[in-house]
Amino acid sequence: MKRVAVVGAQWGDEGKGKVVNYFAKDFEWIVRFAGGANAGHTIYVGDKKYVNHLLPCILPDGPGRGFLGAGMVVDLEQLVTEVEVLAKDFPGVGAKFAVDPEVFLVLPWHKQQDQLLEAMRADPIGTTGRGIGPAYTDKASREGIKLCHLFDEKMLMERLENSWVIKQNLYRDQLSMPPAELAEALMRQRDRLLELGVQVTGAVDMAHVFRSTSVLFEGAQGVLLDLDFGTYPFVTSGSCMAHGVSSVGFSTFELDDVAGVLKAYTTRVGEGPFPSEDDSDEAQGIRERGKEYGATTGRPRRVRWPDLPALRYAAIRSGLTSFVITKADVLNGLKTVRVCTGYRIDGVVRDVPSTSHDFFVAEPVYEELPGWRTTDDVNFLKYMTFIEQQVNVPITYISYGPRTDEMETKSRLIMNI
Numbered sequence: 498m499k500r501v502a503v504v505g506a507q508w509g510d511e512g513k514g515k516v517v518n519y520f521a522k523d524f525e526w527i528v529r530f531a532g533g534a535n536a537g538h539t540i541y542v543g544d545k546k547y548v549n550h551l552l553p554c555i556l557p558d559g560p561g562r563g564f565l566g567a568g569m570v571v572d573l574e575q576l577v578t579e580v581e582v583l584a585k586d587f588p589g590v591g592a593k594f595a596v597d598p599e600v601f602l603v604l605p606w607h608k609q610q611d612q613l614l615e616a617m618r619a620d621p622i623g624t625t626g627r628g629i630g631p632a633y634t635d636k637a638s639r640e641g642i643k644l645c646h647l648f649d650e651k652m653l654m655e656r657l658e659n660s661w662v663i664k665q666n667l668y669r670d671q672l673s674m675p676p677a678e679l680a681e682a683l684m685r686q687r688d689r690l691l692e693l694g695v696q697v698t699g700a701v702d703m704a705h706v707f708r709s710t711s712v713l714f715e716g717a718q719g720v721l722l723d724l725d726f727g728t729y730p731f732v733t734s735g736s737c738m739a740h741g742v743s744s745v746g747f748s749t750f751e752l753d754d755v756a757g758v759l760k761a762y763t764t765r766v767g768e769g770p771f772p773s774e775d776d777s778d779e780a781q782g783i784r785e786r787g788k789e790y791g792a793t794t795g796r797p798r799r800v801r802w803p804d805l806p807a808l809r810y811a812a813i814r815s816g817l818t819s820f821v822i823t824k825a826d827v828l829n830g831l832k833t834v835r836v837c838t839g840y841r842i843d844g845v846v847r848d849v850p851s852t853s854h855d856f857f858v859a860e861p862v863y864e865e866l867p868g869w870r871t872t873d874d875v876n877f878l879k880y881m882t883f884i885e886q887q888v889n890v891p892i893t894y895i896s897y898g899p900r901t902d903e904m905e906t907k908s909r910l911i912m913n914i
């Protein structure tokens with residue numbers, strides 16, 4: 498049975514939604530395993546655009562189904578809205594989704610805490626404000642609320658009351674929505690979700706299904722935003738790597754492929770180190786051509802040249818076995834493409850940073866490659882070969898536009914050149 502994980506190989510926003518949506522026709526289940534509504538995965542059905550923040554990028558009009566795994570943190574209100582939006586165009590689509598009762602909930606408190614903490618930080622992280630950090634913090638500190646708690650009202654109230662007392666001590670009167678009001682809202686959202694046909698079923702009960710069919714695991718954000726190995730503290734709070742599939746009961750050894758999605762250049766939204774820094778007009782022009790504005794927050798993304806040390810690090814950390822390159826067309830027409838091939842750290846040029854701290858002190862070392870007119874140009878092929886040889890991971894697919902069908906295999910592209 499085919500099992501593939503698709504993860505971001507950079508700082509997120511590589512186009513994972515489109516890539517997952519393209520592969521979706523070959524898989525029975527698409528499974529999100531981490532993150533929350535901080536993600537913004539854009540898909541097209543025909544010419545119509547949808548941005549999924551929580552929902553896995555299934556084909557809404559296809560036979561496949563989507564699962565929200567226990568590593569996620571789920572804002573129920575947002576989930577209901579997303580299903581409602583899709584259900585308007587695809588009646589009954591809710592029944593194509595199941596969510597693990599072990600997921601932790603993002604509560605309104607978490608979103609308020611997210612804003613308050615950012616305001617208190619001397620060096621703000623530039624979070625999406627979706628309550629992700631506080632929700633994962635509550636999970637780790639054992640104050641979290643799981644979806645399964647909504648099916649035991651007594652326990653839900655007890656847990657909310659306990660958590661509220663702690664939060665009141667920490668935040669005084671800065672948080673709104675006391676437990677009774679919140680419990681009522683959560684129960685309403687739970688009922689609406691069930692009314693829309695979404696099933697609440699855990700990975701334990703789904704194990705026999707997942708193990709007897711094809712599964713595509715849809716990662717969120719990118720390896721360099723991973724809580725453990727990204728550019729800490731300028732990271733998200735969930736797992737962005739393939740090993741996150743463990744929250745759905747799988748081991749990475751069971752994966753046939755860990756596909757890293759790689760944008761032909763580099764972007765990052767939010768604060769934190771970004772070594773392939775270059776503020777030339779050319780680099781900034783890429784932002785406009787690539788429409789580099791966040792799908793979740795609308796913030797302009799920081800745009801830089803391709804960064805091979807960062808890719809090597811991501812490939813090692815997340816065990817990437819292939820690359821899918823996206824947005825190659827955005828670089829069309831440049832005379833030369835500057836590629837960061839090394840990081841100078843303490844005076845020594847290195848191929849790959851050893852630690853997440855190295856990203857903070859690295860100075861980029863560049864090589865220039867000839868640009869290309871279109872992605873059918875031989876120079877684009879040379880660019881891809883350069884990346885493959887330098888990072889030691891093969892590029893298998895190329896995405897050359899936002900629509901789902903604007904993608905082809907590398908071998909097909911070579912035949913056209």
Ligand code: IMP
Nearest residue numbers: 509510535536623624625732733766767
């Ligand atoms: P948080 O996940 O909202 O806490 O944000 C932490 C950092 O991760 C910030 O720099 C965000 O901009 C970044 N981030 C979170 N989700 C995404 C994403 O889906 N794409 C790109 N950056 C993200």
